[in-house]
Amino acid sequence: MGEPIIALDMNATTPVDPAVRDAMLPYLSEAWGNPSSAHALGPAPKAGVKKAREQLAALLGADPHEIVFTSGGTEGDNWAIIGVQDHCALHTPARRTIVVSAVEHPAVMAPARHLERLGRAEVRVIPVGEDGRADVKAAGGLLDETVSVVSVMHANNETGVLQPVKEIAKLAHDVGAVMHTDAAQSLGKVPVDVNDLGVDLLTVAGHKLYAPKGIGALYVRAGTGIVSYLHGGGQEQGRRAGTENVPYVVGLGQAAALAQAALSRREALAGLRDRLQQKLREGLGDRLVVLGHPAHRLPNTLSCCVRGTTGAALLGACPAVCASTGSACHDGSVALSAVLAAMGVTPDVGQGALRISLGRHTTRDEVDRAAAMLLAAAQG
Numbered sequence: 001m002g003e004p005i006i007a008l009d010m011n012a013t014t015p016v017d018p019a020v021r022d023a024m025l026p027y028l029s030e031a032w033g034n035p036s037s038a039h040a041l042g043p044a045p046k047a048g049v050k051k052a053r054e055q056l057a058a059l060l061g062a063d064p065h066e067i068v069f070t071s072g073g074t075e076g077d078n079w080a081i082i083g084v085q086d087h088c089a090l091h092t093p094a095r096r097t098i099v100v101s102a103v104e105h106p107a108v109m110a111p112a113r114h115l116e117r118l119g120r121a122e123v124r125v126i127p128v129g130e131d132g133r134a135d136v137k138a139a140g141g142l143l144d145e146t147v148s149v150v151s152v153m154h155a156n157n158e159t160g161v162l163q164p165v166k167e168i169a170k171l172a173h174d175v176g177a178v179m180h181t182d183a184a185q186s187l188g189k190v191p192v193d194v195n196d197l198g199v200d201l202l203t204v205a206g207h208k209l210y211a212p213k214g215i216g217a218l219y220v221r222a223g224t225g226i227v228s229y230l231h232g233g234g235q236e237q238g239r240r241a242g243t244e245n246v247p248y249v250v251g252l253g254q255a256a257a258l259a260q261a262a263l264s265r266r267e268a269l270a271g272l273r274d275r276l277q278q279k280l281r282e283g284l285g286d287r288l289v290v291l292g293h294p295a296h297r298l299p300n301t302l303s304c305c306v307r308g309t310t311g312a313a314l315l316g317a318c319p320a321v322c323a324s325t326g327s328a329c330h331d332g333s334v335a336l337s338a339v340l341a342a343m344g345v346t347p348d349v350g351q352g353a354l355r356i357s358l359g360r361h362t363t364r365d366e367v368d369r370a371a372a373m374l375l376a377a378a379q380g
Helices: 018-028 043-060 073-091 106-117 136-142 165-174 246-287 311-317 338-342 364-379
Strands: 067-070 097-101 122-126 147-151 178-182 201-205 216-220 288-290 301-306 327-330 333-336 353-357
Touching: 018 043, 018 246, 043 067, 043 201, 043 246, 067 073, 073 106, 073 147, 073 178, 073 201, 073 216, 097 106, 106 122, 106 178, 122 136, 136 165, 147 165, 165 178, 246 288, 246 301, 246 364, 301 311, 311 353, 311 364, 333 338
Parallel strands: 097 122, 097 147, 147 178, 178 201
Antiparallel strands: 067 216, 201 216, 288 301, 301 353, 327 333
């Protein structure tokens, strides 16, 4: 028998919480009806969807009517970008500029570039500093009355860096633009309040929140101009056609309720992350390069590089440690991720990139064992 698996890639996905699974089960059996049905099989699933909408709204500080359930984070991001741009094309055609940060997830960057290729929009990119934070001053210089939507993620999936969304949202609103943030990585790890952030649109991905894969939501502030992404029936208040995925919607609602309680444990989670960082520092010295802002980052995420090796080699030498790399090596050359490249990380440093992301149930023993394995691999 090999070493027990140590799951340190929780920014990629999370396991379904047992309480989430238990909440879903009745909607896979006796409460199996269509929530739109007027007969006796409709009320139970309809009530389940309503409760889930309220639970997620409570976590976000939103009104339940501002929550639209989706198939996941990618759909929410695509809808936010394309839906706003389509609305502007219909009502304010002079607004055809999309502004994104240089470290956005492909689910934001790809639809923006798609619209640009079609000649329907121009894309402007906010640079980031060496700490991975979007440059607020530079953002201000990119914003004018031609901007339709600004999209800056709340927390970066690779580095865990928290972005200045609130500051950029104010600048966006000053020129009449819509502000979107992808909160897939931050929700449940740090407080996320749509009114404090000042955003008009916010993306949720269930599988980052201990709910199943294939469920998410888009927060749409009342009055925001956005065209429906899926057309058909009148589900989701006419904003997203298709019969609701009731069991998964219920699961997301339960996950949101659990996330609210889990926020109180974020300092303990940060302590475990710092313990791992310190152990690696003690063993590697200057070979360890910690990436991203030291304070403005998620409590569960350690993004770092180990000089003199590659991330793939390190993880390959300790298969019990499930983590991610930030670069890919092909034929002797190093291809940095777009995020690390935007931060100015050089290939010789970036080839040793690791993203280590802890979960709610990560233990001190797991952190210590992972540190020992990684150090042995780096020093071997």
